[in-house]
Amino acid sequence: MSTTAPTHSRRSAILTVTDVVAETPLATSLTFEVPTEAIDRFGYAPGQFLTLRIPSERTGSVARSYSLSSSPFDDPRPTVTIKRTDGGYASNWLCDNICVGDQIESLPPAGVFTPRDLDVPLLLIAGGSGVTPIMSILTAALSQGHAPITMVYANRSADDVIFADRLDALTAANPDRLTVVHWPADQRGLPTAAALAPVLRPHRDREVFLCGPAPFMEVTRTALSDIGVERAAIHTEVYLSLTGDPFTDPAPTASDTTGTGTDTPGIDTADAPGTDTADAAKVAVELDGTVHQLDWPRDQTLVEVMLAAGIDVPYSCQAGECGSCTATISAGTVEMTACEALDPDDVADGYILGCQARPTADRIEIAF
Ligand SMILES: Cc1cc2nc3c(=O)[nH]c(=O)nc-3n(C[C@H](O)[C@H](O)[C@H](O)COP(=O)(O)OP(=O)(O)OC[C@H]3O[C@@H](n4cnc5c(N)ncnc54)[C@H](O)[C@@H]3O)c2cc1C
Incomplete structure (x- = not known):
């Protein structure tokens, strides 16, 4: 079939x-x-x-x-x-x-829920099916790094534990590096911020990766904040059902364009061809070590402008729901139509979604 x-x-x-x-x-x-x-x-x-x-x-x-x-x-x-x-x-x-x-x-x-360095101490926190990316990170960090890893994994009951055997095998094979703390809610009660805090506190200096149902993420964030974990050290993946059709690609792509770029290493300049750039903002956008200087028409999203300039910008859902195109803005301002993949604190901290961002300032600086 x-x-x-x-x-x-x-x-x-x-x-x-x-x-x-x-x-x-x-x-x-x-x-x-x-x-x-x-x-x-x-x-x-x-x-x-x-x-x-x-x-x-x-x-x-x-x-x-x-x-x-x-x-x-x-x-x-x-x-x-x-x-x-x-x-x-x-x-x-x-x-x-x-x-x-x-x-x-x-x-x-796609996605940005991935450690920059697999060789640093990690605190991995999963609830239910949120274990999926955590399992990927755990397996990779065990084979590629040497640092200690603690995983806290909450489920309704022991019968709901996905990858139970694999986790036992990994723990047995890495007794000095890996600790898995199971949290079966039918035995320990639903995880609350107060109950999680003492379990997480010994690992508060680590990079944290958190994925699970919304209520679990909320109490865990509170616990992490209460024990003083820096927001920048907390990485989250939010599960949502996409509402649009990312398989259709309305954005212009590199092969549709005649955009010009310089050969200067680390600096690239290009326009978004075929658009009226008279009122365009200027954006300096850094991606993979290269700073691209682009004209950014006010009616286009950052992803559209970068694709039009032939830049391989990360993106997936095009609806503000998956977070693949998350970037940070350090100068200027943008507006975003939808922003489900970011919470208000992320936005306040300068995170933006490239597939939704349109310019509201004349000069903007963004980094992926
Ligand atoms: C980055 C990311 C990673 C994720 N990773 C995982 C993962 O590893 N594992 C996991 O389990 N989930 C994961 N999810 C969640 C997953 O994408 C879905 O949201 C989840 O599986 C629920 O989808 P669903 O269609 O079953 O449920 P719902 O989205 O609740 O389905 C109901 C919806 O489907 C519509 N619908 C009902 N019947 C039909 C029909 N016949 N035709 C069309 N539409 C219909 C209804 O109108 C309703 O809107 C992830 C999500 C994201 C964003």
Whole structure:
């Protein structure tokens, strides 16, 4: 059975399912083979996610993001792990229908929920299906680094623990580096900020990666704040269902453009071709060590302007929901239509979403 239309978007690829594993009664892992022509685009960092196109008789298809639970350094193929959402469409469709040999369309890996350095002490905190990117980061950090890792993992009960055997095996293999603290709510009660604080306090100087249901994230953030963890050290992944169709690509892309860039290492200048730049703002945007000087028409998003200039800007959902295009603004101002992937504190700290940001100042400086 193919789960795709015969053609696919320019960014996406058709993946073949090579393995289906029931992790718990509610969670299933799918492993994929990436076609040869897409292997470069489908390299990923631990903690990133894929966005799958799931067929629907009602709407044609829906797009849903699923974090990679595999490690790019340790697992031969990318794997996502999907937990059934009560009454949810796509998660239940995937768990009920996908078999080995099926094909499914996916956007390339995306997301910024990934450690910059795998060799630093980590505090990993997961609730329920939020374990998926945490598992990827944990596996990668154990194989690539040497620093201690503590993982706190909350579930309704022991039966709901995804990857229980793998976590036991990793703990046994790394007794001096890895500690996993399970928090079964049926035995320890629902995690509260007051109850979590003493468990987290010994690790408050570490980089923190947190993913789980919204109420769990909220109490954990409070606990982290109460024990004095710096906001900059806390990295979060928010699970949302995408509302748009990121498989269609309305933004102009590099191959559509005649944008000019200089060969000066570290500095690149380009216009967004085909647009009226008379009233455009000026933006200096840093990406991968190069500062691009661009004209930024007021009606375009940063992602659109960068794509038009031929710059390989990170983005995925184009709806402010996934956070792949998160950047920081250090001068000037922007407005954003939707901003679900950031909380108000993030915005106050200068984080922006490139797929939503339009200029409201004449000179702007942004860094990815
Ligand atoms: C960055 C990121 C990473 C994520 N990682 C994971 C992960 O690792 N594991 C995981 O389990 N989840 C993950 N999620 C969450 C995941 O993307 C989905 O939100 C989750 O699976 C729930 O989707 P659902 O369609 O089952 O449920 P819902 O979104 O609740 O589904 C209900 C919706 O589907 C619509 N609907 C119902 N029937 C149909 C139909 N026939 N056709 C079309 N629409 C219909 C309804 O109108 C309703 O809006 C992640 C999300 C993000 C953003």
